[in-house]
Amino acid sequence: GQQLNQSPQSMFIQEGEDVSMNCTSSSIFNTWLWYKQDPGEGPVLLIALYKAGELTSNGRLTAQFGITRKDSFLNISASIPSDVGIYFCAGPYLNNAGNMLTFGGGTRLMVKP
Amino acid sequence: DGGITQSPKYLFRKEGQNVTLSCEQNLNHDAMYWYRQDPGQGLRLIYYSQIVNDFQKGDIAEGYSVSREKKESFPLTVTSAQKNPTAFYLCASSIVADANYGYTFGSGTRLTVV
Numbered sequence: 001g002q003q004l005n006q007s008p009q010s011m012f013i014q015e016g017e018d019v020s021m022n023c024t025s026s027s028i029f030n031t032w033l034w035y036k037q038d039p040g041e042g043p044v045l046l047i048a049l050y051k052a053g054e055l056t057s058n059g060r061l062t063a064q065f066g067i068t069r070k071d072s073f074l075n076i077s078a079s080i081p082s083d084v085g086i087y088f089c090a091g092p093y094l095n096n097a098g099n100m101l102t103f104g105g106g107t108r109l110m111v112k113p
Numbered sequence: 114d115g116g117i118t119q120s121p122k123y124l125f126r127k128e129g130q131n132v133t134l135s136c137e138q139n140l141n142h143d144a145m146y147w148y149r150q151d152p153g154q155g156l157r158l159i160y161y162s163q164i165v166n167d168f169q170k171g172d173i174a175e176g177y178s179v180s181r182e183k184k185e186s187f188p189l190t191v192t193s194a195q196k197n198p199t200a201f202y203l204c205a206s207s208i209v210a211d212a213n214y215g216y217t218f219g220s221g222t223r224l225t226v227v
Contacts (some may be wrong), residue, residue: 031213042119042203042218043156050213088155092212098144098163099212105155 004089006104014112019076021107023089032072033090033101034063043088047074081111115140119204119219125227126191126198134189134222136204143209145187146216149173150201159202162187163209191224199226 006023013019023032031050035043047058049065049072056063060077076083089104117138126132136145147159158171162181176195181187187206191198201223205216 033215035215040201040221040223042205042220044218045215048213048215090215098209100161101207101212101216103156108153 004091004102004104006087006089006107008107009105010108010110012110012112013079015079015081017079019079019083019109020073021075021087021109022071022073023104024071025091026070027093028069029072029091029093030069031092032063032065034061034072034074035088035090035103037086037088037106039085043086046087076109079109079111081113083109084111085109117204117206117217117219119202119222121222122220124222124224126224128226129193131190131192132198132224134191134202134204134224136187136189136219137185138187138206138217139185140206140217141184142206142217143184144207145181146205146207147171147177147179147187147189148203148205150203150221156203159189198224200224 004025034047036046037043047056047063052069053067054065062075064073086106086108088106090101092099120135144163146161148156157173159177160179162168165184168179168181178190203221204219207216
């Protein structure tokens with residue numbers, strides 16, 4: 001599948017700080033998805049982006065679809081302890097079986113109260 | 114409520130034994146997937162199925178087997194041939210050929226070999 005590179009791999013921040021993470025690819029994507037995985041649980045879809053340049057918010061979370069269509073960004077404002085988890089970006093690609101999702105390696109977020 | 118259910122949440126297996134992880138969905142999704150996640154790592158695709166009675170190998174299928182006899186169910190068997198089976202296993206489902214809307218994940222099964 002296509003490769004998605006996420007950075008940073010991990011972040012340890014103080015409660016109340018803002019957080020920024022990104023996802024890049026050498027290929028163009030027409031959709032960017034951001035998931036959050038709580039410890040010991042399955043990933044849950046946070047935000048979906050379908051148009052280059054699109055900026056979408058979900059509470060304190062804001063995600064952007066990069067203009068080049070090769071990157072996406074996720075920002076979290078005023079972090080709280082329950083923001084702890086792994087954040088994954090994902091994008092669909094076509095293979096011989098159909099339309100599949102590829103996932104980035106994740107950004108692990110730790111928040112110090 | 115519609116969703117995807119994995120059971121059990123925790124599973125212990127002795128070396129040399131096969132074990133089967135359950136995954137059931139009532140979302141009427143055609144496609145289902147199995148992923149493996151190791152500590153601090155991302156998601157690696159084991160097997161996927163786009164339609165009943167058909168499935169395809171993912172990136173790390175060796176030592177695993179699946180079946181898709183019903184649309185709602187996609188069990189994963191971890192065989193004794195899997196040399197390092199201790200991991201967190203995630204099942205997911207989606208509307209077939211429409212990954213643009215993402216996958217719905219179960220809550221996972223943590224398998225430990227003792």
